[in-house]
Amino acid sequence: MSSSDRWVENLRCPQCEKTGPAELSQMDGSFDVQVDSFPEGFRVIESVHGINFYCSSCDCPVDP
Ligand SMILES: [Zn+2]
Incomplete structure (x- = not known):
């Protein structure tokens, strides 16, 4: 199990001070974080370094 x-x-x-909650999860014993849901108006970019969120209006990275 x-x-x-x-x-x-x-x-x-x-930049635009838009906010929203993103739901993340991580399997036990794994370093892989996955995005279960993210708020409207944001984009998710998954890279080898991890998951990054971007504002889709400003196209700028968002600090989690
Ligand atoms: Zn923005």
Whole structure:
């Protein structure tokens, strides 16, 4: 049986100050974080370095 951790990151665009909650989860024993849901107006870019969120209006990176 596997379990996973689940948490919410509150995203906030530094330019337009749009905010929204993103739901993330991580399987036990894995370093892979996956995005379960993210707020409208944001984009998710998955790279080898991890997951990055971008504001889709400003096209700028958002700090989780
Ligand atoms: Zn923005």
